[in-house]
Amino acid sequence: MSYFSTAFSSIIERNKWRQREVADMTGIRQGSISEYVNGATNPTAEQLAKILKAVSHDEKCELLEASWRDLVPSEEYSGLFLIERVGEQSRLRDEAEAWWKSAPLPSPVKSAFETLATAAAHDPDLQQAIVSLAEFIRATTKKERK
Numbered sequence: 094m095s096y097f098s099t100a101f102s103s104i105i106e107r108n109k110w111r112q113r114e115v116a117d118m119t120g121i122r123q124g125s126i127s128e129y130v131n132g133a134t135n136p137t138a139e140q141l142a143k144i145l146k147a148v149s150h151d152e153k154c155e156l157l158e159a160s161w162r163d164l165v166p167s168e169e170y171s172g173l174f175l176i177e178r179v180g181e182q183s184r185l186r187d188e189a190e191a192w193w194k195s196a197p198l199p200s201p202v203k204s205a206f207e208t209l210a211t212a213a214a215h216d217p218d219l220q221q222a223i224v225s226l227a228e229f230i231r232a233t234t235k236k237e238r239k
Contacts (some may be wrong), residue, residue, distance in 0.1 A: 098132035100159035101144070104152050105130065118147040137161055 105115060112130065116123040121140055121224075128134045141160060145153045179222060196203070213219045 094132035095135055096159035096162040097135050097156065099131055100155050102130045104148060104155065114149070115144075119143040135160065 105112070110118075112123055112126045115121075117128050119126075119140075121136075121143055125134075125136070125140065129136055129140075140157070145156060148156065193203075198206075209219070209223060213223055
């Protein structure tokens, strides 16, 4: 069996789906779904894209990692790349957002920071102005502490 077929059949089982349901969700023939599950063949890039649209974020990661492992010719080469799921980055972002929401700042200050961040995302001049202001504040604060 391939890594893909193992991952795909596991996802189908976890979700308690029938192959017919997967075929209906993806628009892929049931016979092809059966071949993928049994390891007779792996999906083309086009078929994989259809499958990925039907599954959760974590399941997408699982299937993409499995597909990659099937393409690498041996374990000898698999260590040349690091596969990292974005889910971990999402968790860190969620924690940062939770901290930000609970930060002990007055509401108008938070609102001002959010406005600046949104505007700076697409304005290099504003980005530089914010960095310059932060450096000025750091330098001024250091002098006051001495």
